[in-house]
Amino acid sequence: xxxxxxxxxxxxxxxxxxxxxxxxxxxxxxxxxxxxxxxxxxxxxxxxxxxxxxxxxxxxxxxxxxxxxxxxxxxxxxxxxxxxxxxxxxxxxxxxxxxxxxxxxxxxxxxxxxxxxxxxxxxxxxxxxxxxxxxxxxxxxxxxxxxxxxxxxxxxxxxxxxxxxxxxxxxxxxxxxxxxxxxxxxxxxxx
Amino acid sequence: xxxxxxxxxxxxxxxxxxxxxxxxxxxxxxxxxxxxxxxxxxxxxxxxxxxxxxxxxxxxxxxxxxxxxxxxxxxxxxxxxxxxxxxxxxxxxxxxxxxxxxxxxxxxxxxxxxxxxxxxxxxxxxxxxxxxxxxxxxxxxxxxxxxxxxxxxxxxxxxxxxxxxxxxxxxxxxxxxxxxxxxxxxxxxxxxxxxxxx
Numbered sequence: 076x077x078x079x080x081x082x083x084x085x086x087x088x089x090x091x092x093x094x095x096x097x098x099x100x101x102x103x104x105x106x107x108x109x110x111x112x113x114x115x116x117x118x119x120x121x122x123x124x125x126x127x128x129x130x131x132x133x134x135x136x137x138x139x140x141x142x143x144x145x146x147x148x149x150x151x152x153x154x155x156x157x158x159x160x161x162x163x164x165x166x167x168x169x170x171x172x173x174x175x176x177x178x179x180x181x182x183x184x185x186x187x188x189x190x191x192x193x194x195x196x197x198x199x200x201x202x203x204x205x206x207x208x209x210x211x212x213x214x215x216x217x218x219x220x221x222x223x224x225x226x227x228x229x230x231x232x233x234x235x236x237x238x239x240x241x242x243x244x245x246x247x248x249x250x251x252x253x254x255x256x257x258x259x260x261x262x263x264x265x266x
Numbered sequence: 267x268x269x270x271x272x273x274x275x276x277x278x279x280x281x282x283x284x285x286x287x288x289x290x291x292x293x294x295x296x297x298x299x300x301x302x303x304x305x306x307x308x309x310x311x312x313x314x315x316x317x318x319x320x321x322x323x324x325x326x327x328x329x330x331x332x333x334x335x336x337x338x339x340x341x342x343x344x345x346x347x348x349x350x351x352x353x354x355x356x357x358x359x360x361x362x363x364x365x366x367x368x369x370x371x372x373x374x375x376x377x378x379x380x381x382x383x384x385x386x387x388x389x390x391x392x393x394x395x396x397x398x399x400x401x402x403x404x405x406x407x408x409x410x411x412x413x414x415x416x417x418x419x420x421x422x423x424x425x426x427x428x429x430x431x432x433x434x435x436x437x438x439x440x441x442x443x444x445x446x447x448x449x450x451x452x453x454x455x456x457x458x459x460x461x462x463x464x
Binding site: 078080082087198208209210235237239245246247248249251252253255256257258 | 270281335339355357359360375376377379380395396397399400415416417419420435437439440460
């Protein structure tokens with residue numbers, strides 16, 4: 076399996092491309108913008124985007140979907156059954172997928188938004204806005220923040236400390252470092 | 267993309283390294299294997315998908331090498347030269363760097379979280395979108411460096427110079443800074459408090 080990282084300055088967001096070693100059908104996570112850089116990345120590696128996974132329905136992470144669907148005949152996977160006018164393949168906590176030969180486990184974590192999903196691919200965790208390097212996702216109120224922290228504690232903390240974190244914004248990280256140094260996760264000690 | 271696979275030795279929690287089914291500790295003919303690995307590192311101009319967890323790099327020269335998607339976590343780097351190297355998605359978390367230099371290197375999407383740096387020189391490099399959370403750095407220089415979107419949250423920084431750097435979106439939230447020099451840098455564009463959310 077190959078992993079490619081695409082960053083767009085326009086929305087300061089990360090898009091991830093996952094595919095087999097030799098090209099073919101591939102998976103795209105959170106296409107924030109469908110720009111020339113991303114298209115070049117896909118095409119030069121001989122991929123065809125067959126599956127698009129959305130961590131949540133915030134435009135920073137979904138804006139590229141419409142353009143992408145004009146180029147590729149892709150299936151969209153999200154928590155919500157519909158995003159824009161597009162029908163999705165709805166996912167929920169505990170679902171397991173095998174897309175383009177890549178096994179993907181679905182985790183649902185409420186708190187940042189009502190539809191936040193985290194995708195686990197082997198030792199990689201694509202966290203969207205739920206957990207980034209040194210920060211957790213913004214919440215509309217203290218109850219939501221508490222819910223997000225509890226979700227992280229219940230769903231992400233039990234994973235192996237060497238799990239690599241690939242967030243929707245900012246650099247990658249590792250779960251052990253987040254547990255030790257993320258100031259927001261220190262709040263878990265107070266709940 | 268590398269995956270972490272546990273060492274085949276019964277009860278060992280460490281991960282396999284290089285193309286061996288064992289960790290560094292349980293590598294058969296350890297000394298010979300290390301000589302072979304070091305030779306390979308020196309000979310190759312590009313390193314990709316390599317796992318060398320808990321490895322000792324001493325006087326290694328990575329000058330002008332391209333290093334992509336590698337795991338060098340929990341390792342020790344002593345007198346290592348990364349001049350003009352290109353590092354992309356390399357994991358160095360919880361490592362020790364002593365007297366290492368990275369001048370004019372390109373470091374992108376790399377993870378140094380929880381590492382210790384002593385007498386290291388990053389001058390003239392581009393360190394973009396990289397993770398330095400929780401690092402402990404002493405007597406290091408990042409002069410004339412582009413640190414765009416790099417994260418030093420919860421780090422301990424002592425006797426560090428960031429002279430004439432690009433600090434746009436560089437994050438120093440909850441960092442402990444002692445004798446840190448930001449002269450001629452755009453520190454106004456860095457984050458020292460939680461004034462940005464995601």
